[in-house]
Amino acid sequence: MTEPDTLISVRDLTIAFGPKVIQQNVSFDLKRGSIFAVMGGSGCGKSTLLKSMIGLLRPTSGQILVGGEDYWAQNEKRRTELNHRYGVLFQSAALWSSMTVGENVALPMEMFTDLTPEVIRRLVELKLGFVGMEQAIDLMPSEISGGMRKRAGLARAIALEPDILFFDEPSAGLDPITSARLDDLILTLRDGLGATIVIVSHELPSLFKIADDGIFLDARTHTPIARGSPRDLRDHNTIPEVVAFMNRKADIAPASETKG
Amino acid sequence: MRTGTPCLHVQGDWTVQNGGMAPFPTDGLNQTHQGQTLQIDTTGLQQWDSAFITFLWDVKQAAGHAGLTFDPTHLPEPAQRLLALLPEQPAAKPAGPGPKPPLLERVGDITLNTLTETGTVAELAEETTKGALKTVTGKSGMRLKDLATDIWNAGPSALLIVGVVNFLVGAILAFVGLVELRRFAAEIYVANLVGIACAREISAIMTAIIMAGRTGGAYAARISTMLGNEEIDALQVFGIPVSTYILLPSILSLALMMPLLYLYGTLIAILGGFVVAMSMMSVSAIGYWTTTFDGVALHEFVFGFVKSFFFASFIALAACRVGLKAGRSAADVGIAATRAVVIGIVGIIAMDAVFAVIANALDI
Incomplete structure (x- = not known):
């Protein structure tokens, strides 16, 4: 089912706090060597998705397959071993x-x-x-x-x-120059260490520069609404929320709120 | 302006400081008919601020209810822009908490929560004990540097406050005892009174209360801050057990240091009693000390020493648990510190009562 160069494969994941669903029907494959962006507006559950991938929050349903192993079906000891393949940079x-x-x-x-x-x-x-x-x-x-x-x-x-690095909003709170340097550093480390990178961010310039794959989470419907690299989503996607986000437009936000 | 069109004339200053927040009367639009347009005439308007906008917002809502079209075009430009930011209706007040569940259900909830909590604390205690045993063999992974820092904070740096409080408590006991015992010409027994009371109960409790406020509160605050700072998450992702890493040095240091602090506190309290006795009664210093040593048996010290160890373990364990359970904001840190101190102090007193019963049963 999964291709050989897939490192992590997320299948029908639902993350919820009690009855409050944060995201559902999340499915994607993380390809070896890619820089995968988890995008979406504030409060859509990007960091929460990251937490469930690195073992801090058990998803309500669905699977996260790491090298074919169902991460959350393992015991704590095995999860810790799997975690040693991960490196996490917290917000x-x-x-x-x-x-x-x-x-x-x-x-x-x-x-x-x-x-x-x-x-x-x-x-x-x-x-x-x-x-x-x-x-x-x-x-x-x-x-x-x-x-x-x-x-x-x-x-x-x-x-x-580690062979998989997770970055939670790496450029949040940094000035543009420091942030750009961090982007270069991330690219260099990816190439140098041969790592795969998952990055949660809404810093558009940085996403366009480094990410080559990604998923767009929608805060209103609590599901992913688009897949693809940030550049691709910016240039070829037609979903209003995605277009507005990728092009930093304000006018779409109230419209989508009144719709819901 | 067409006759028959309702028009609202506003004049003068409309500021919060100068005139306050004028409400729009609920029957203000009674004379109007549905479908009309409500004009605002602001020719006489002078200074205005949020008071004016609040009033306009009221008017706009009233106009909406009365089926009128609100025409803001004659308002000053900035006022139009501000008004446009506001929604048609102010946010509805959130519904209050639902009806209370029946008494039986609440009692059940409380019981279940208490049992769960007891289980969690017991698990923490178990992990910490295991960690402590591993430390003896040098395999726990605890950093000795952390243990040393915690020992310093829970021990030597508390000497002054433990000393001062115990000295004063000993002095007060001696003072009260002297006044009463003098009536029976039994002044010398003040030495026994101070010695036994402090060794058996008071120094252990006072020291424990001081440490609950000082160190227990600090543990809870530190751990909940680490939680808010994602430091605990970082430990978990690496698979570094929080129990050996943070809890073990904290709990171990307090459990090791408090019995020693208790011994020191008891001696200082006896010294406090001695100072008062010397200044108020005509017994020689040697006589006082001899009476103390004769009157206070070693097992009183052992009893206090053992109690102190349990008090310390309880304070540290409860504080760590409260810290780990705390929320992630600055306010939560304060709440966690408060809760740790309260639980610590109440727990110490309750445990002491249990110890008293046990001691009585065992005839210690």
Whole structure:
């Protein structure tokens, strides 16, 4: 059913908080090496979908197949093993505030590998070097700026050599230049590490630049309404909500609200 | 203006500061007929602000109800723009909470929730105990640096406040005891009174209450902040168990430190009693100490010591649980800290009552 180059395949997923359905009928395949964008307006459930993919929120129904294994049907131990294929950059970077930047990157390696402290230190320097943060290795998260925190979070996300990276609004709260640099960094890491990337965002310039596949979630109908790369959706899609979103038009929003 | 067209004339200042929010009378459009257009004449209008817009919004709604067309074209341009932003009707008030479920159902809910909660806390306790056992063999994965920081915060840095409070409590006990015992010429027994009361009950409880407020509140606030900051999510995604990683050092440090703080607090309380006794009665210092050592048996200290360990475990466990269960906003952090302290203090007193019953049954 799934093609060989499919890494994750989401099948008829429904995510709900109690009786309140966030998204339903979500199905898509994540192709190896792609940068997959989860798009949609604020509050449509993008981050929630991401949470259920990385094991933080159990979906109400449906499947997430990781390499053919039904993720949520596994026991906790197996899920943790599968999670080690993932690297996650959280919206707020989520660095552990009681540790230095270096310790943040080192902790997963200390917990899950048998490497010696010297080797770990070298690896931490390397990962921080990838994101241009090697000078901040001994600083606390509270001592660095928001953009640096995001990059440090990225270094931590790639600590265990994951093959799938999840980014939750990577450019939120960053200035345009920092944000553009982060985009370049994401592309470089994808090519360098051979990783597949899932990115939740509504930063259009960044999506057009880096993403080559994606899904558009609609907040009103609680279902995905379009599939394809952001560029494709912008140029060839005819669904009013998608067109409005991709072209940053305001006039469609009230119209769609009164419809519903 | 065509005669017969209803027209509303507004004049003067329409500001919140100067005139307040004038309501539009409910019968204001009684003289009009459906289908007419309501004009607004603003030639006499001077200063205006939100008060004017609120009034116009009322008028617009009343016009809608009366079947009139509201014509805003004669309004000042900015007022037209602001009015256009507002919906036809103000948002309906959300319906209040539904009827209360029957008493039996509520009791059932509360019972189920309490049982679930007890189960969860017991699971946490189990995981922490397992983690503590693994620590002995060095396999828990807990960072010793975290443990050291937590031990410092739950131990040495609390010495001053624990000392001050216990000293004063000992002094107060001695003072009250002296006044009463003097009537029976039994002043010297104040040494026993202070010693036994503090070693057995008061120092253990006071120290536990201080630590519930100080450290329990801090644990709950810290963990709920980590939750809001997605730090707990990050741990979970990596598969780093929250129990060994955050809970274990916190709970272990408080459980290790509080019995020691209790011992220190008891000695300081006895010292407080001694200072008061020396200043108010004619017994030698040596006599006072001898009476204390004779009167206060070692098992009183053991009893207090053991109690302190359980108090500490309870405070830390409850605080961590409250923190993990908290919401993700700044207000939730405050609520979590408050709740941890309240649960801690009430729990300590309740546990102490249970200990008193057990001690009585075992004749300790």
